[in-house]
Amino acid sequence: xxxxxxxxxxxxxxxxxxxxxxxxxxxxxxxxxxxxxxxxxxxxxxxxxxxxxxxxxxxxxxxxxxxxxxxxxxxxxxxxxxxxxxxxxxxxxxxxxxxxxxxxxxxxxxxxxxxxxxxxxxxxxxxxxxxxxxxxxxxxxxxxxxxxxxxxxxxxxxxxxxxxxxxxxxxxxxxxxxxxxxxxxxxxxxxxxxxxxxxxxxxxxxxxxxxxxxxxxxxxxxxxxxxxxxxxxxxxxxxxxxxxxxxxxxxxxxxxxxxxxxxxxxxxxxxxxxxxxxxxxxxxxxxxxxxxxxxxxxxxxxxxxxxxxxxxxxxxxxxxxxxxxxxxxxxxx
Numbered sequence: 001x002x003x004x005x006x007x008x009x010x011x012x013x014x015x016x017x018x019x020x021x022x023x024x025x026x027x028x029x030x031x032x033x034x035x036x037x038x039x040x041x042x043x044x045x046x047x048x049x050x051x052x053x054x055x056x057x058x059x060x061x062x063x064x065x066x067x068x069x070x071x072x073x074x075x076x077x078x079x080x081x082x083x084x085x086x087x088x089x090x091x092x093x094x095x096x097x098x099x100x101x102x103x104x105x106x107x108x109x110x111x112x113x114x115x116x117x118x119x120x121x122x123x124x125x126x127x128x129x130x131x132x133x134x135x136x137x138x139x140x141x142x143x144x145x146x147x148x149x150x151x152x153x154x155x156x157x158x159x160x161x162x163x164x165x166x167x168x169x170x171x172x173x174x175x176x177x178x179x180x181x182x183x184x185x186x187x188x189x190x191x192x193x194x195x196x197x198x199x200x201x202x203x204x205x206x207x208x209x210x211x212x213x214x215x216x217x218x219x220x221x222x223x224x225x226x227x228x229x230x231x232x233x234x235x236x237x238x239x240x241x242x243x244x245x246x247x248x249x250x251x252x253x254x255x256x257x258x259x260x261x262x263x264x265x266x267x268x269x270x271x272x273x274x275x276x277x278x279x280x281x282x283x284x285x286x287x288x289x290x291x292x293x294x295x296x297x298x299x300x301x302x303x304x305x306x307x308x309x310x311x312x313x314x315x316x317x318x319x320x321x322x323x324x325x326x327x328x329x330x331x332x333x
Contacts, residue, residue, distance in 0.1 A: 008237045009229065010039040011245070014150075015050035021149040029150075029157050029164070036151060037158025040250050044265030045229055047245040051147055055244050057140045058220045060132075061285050065187040068130050069111060079113070079127055084326050088184060089116050090125070094191075110269075115185040137185050144218060144287045145174040151216060151248065152289075159258060159301050167257075170295045171215065180293040182214070182322040190226070190269065190282040211264035212251040213325050214290030214318075219247040224282040230266040239267070253291060253318060259299040259310040293319030 012035050017028050039046035068076070073093070081090040093111050113127075115137050126134045152167035163169070173181040209230065221227060227239040227247075239247055255264040269282070291297065298315035 009043055009045045009047060009239060009247075010035075011047045011049065011242065012036060012039065013050050014048050014052070014147075017150055018050065018052055021146050021153075024150070029153055032150065032154040033157035036154045036248075040155065040248075040262045041158075043229065043231070044263040045239065045247060045249045045267075047242050047247055048147075049242070049245050051246050053140065053143045053147060053220075053246065055220075057136070057143070058285055061136045061140065061187060062222065062283050064130050064133050064136055065113070065189065065283060065285070068113065068127055068133065068187075069189040069191070071127075071129055075129060076111070076127075079125060081114075086323075087116075088114050088182065088326060090114060110188060110190050112186050112188045116182065141185075147218070147246075148174060148216070148287070148289045155216075155254070155258075155262065159261065161300065166300070167215070170291050171289065173292055174289075180319065181290055182288075182293065182319060183290045184288050186286040186288065188282075188284045188286065209266050209268040211255075211266050212249060212288065213253070213322055214251040214288050215254045215257075216289050217249050217251060218287040218289065219249070220285040221247060222283050226269045226282055228268050230268075236268075251288070251290070253297045253316065253321065256297050256310060256313060256316065257300055259301050259303045260307060261301065261304065290322060291318040293317075297321070 014032070017024060017032050036046065036048075076091050076093065079091040080096075081088065081092055084092075091111070091113050094109050096111075115134075148171070149168050152171060153165055156164040156166045156168070171181075171183075173179040173183060219227075221239075221241050223241045223243065225238065225241055228236040229239050229249075230236055249267070250262045250264050252264045254262050295318045296315050297318055298313070299310045303310050
């Protein structure tokens with residue numbers, strides 16, 4: 001493990017688990033489970049370096065995404081999602097999705113393009129104006145899945161599951177894209193703002209506070225900053241960008257599976273106070289790793305002593321859980 005340095009979020013060096021998942025000896029997962037599991041059991045976020053994902057491919061996605069988001073609004077709207085709960089593939093403009101929908105009169109100033117991992121949806125339309133877009137996603141998918149499987153197995157080992165590959169097996173879409181899942185890639189664009197612009201609502205935020213919905217999230221953020229993570233005491237810390245790292249965090253379904261041992265930590269993207277930074281656009285690329293759609297998610301380990309709230313939670317079918325949350329976030333669509 002690399003020290004946290006000036007960061008409150010752990011920084012993990014994964015060079016000791018480099019290579020293909022299927023080629024790794026069993027004993028390397030002991031160390032990965034201890035380091036990654038401990039981080040996820042704490043703040044619920046961790047940076048990973050030397051992770052095996054080719055950052056040149058990520059830079060290429062950022063470049064193509066910049067080209068897409070620079071297109072006229074009318075052009076981008078051609079690829080707008082038509083029925084988000086049923087098919088989440090496509091473009092969403094500012095205000096189309098509200099993650100913190102319980103906060104009245106809030107405005108989220110971001111736009112994004114989603115690509116589902118389910119083959120049926122992955123064949124949907126991509127922007128013809130950016131002919132390399134689909135190929136760029138396809139190029140990085142195997143590397144992201146390779147890393148994802150390592151982390152999923154590590155968490156199974158950390159929880160001391162009888163089958164430490166439980167999470168790998170419940171995310172089998174990574175080897176078979178015909179399996180229905182709501183795992184997805186997302187490119188996100190937070191456009192630049194002029195602080196003096198009177199049209200910016202006083203309660204605007206780039207991304208409202210929320211916990212991710214699935215299992216784990218892989219976030220490739222640029223160096224602009226703005227992402228904040230909520231501590232248990234309710235205060236916020238900045239997830240300072242680290243070049244060529246991936247920021248990993250826990251989602252709601254993993255929290256349920258682990259009976260709260262792994263926390264789905266709330267986070268947000270704030271409009272920064274510094275005028276120079278406010279005028280910069282921010283980009284990120286995200287991989288939401290979610291279970292196979294038919295998986296029934298419920299606690300698979302005993303609840304921590306004195307905390308039995310997860311025993312009262314109704315088991316969730318992964319596909320229905322995600323669909324319900326999409327419907328809530330886009331009900332004003």
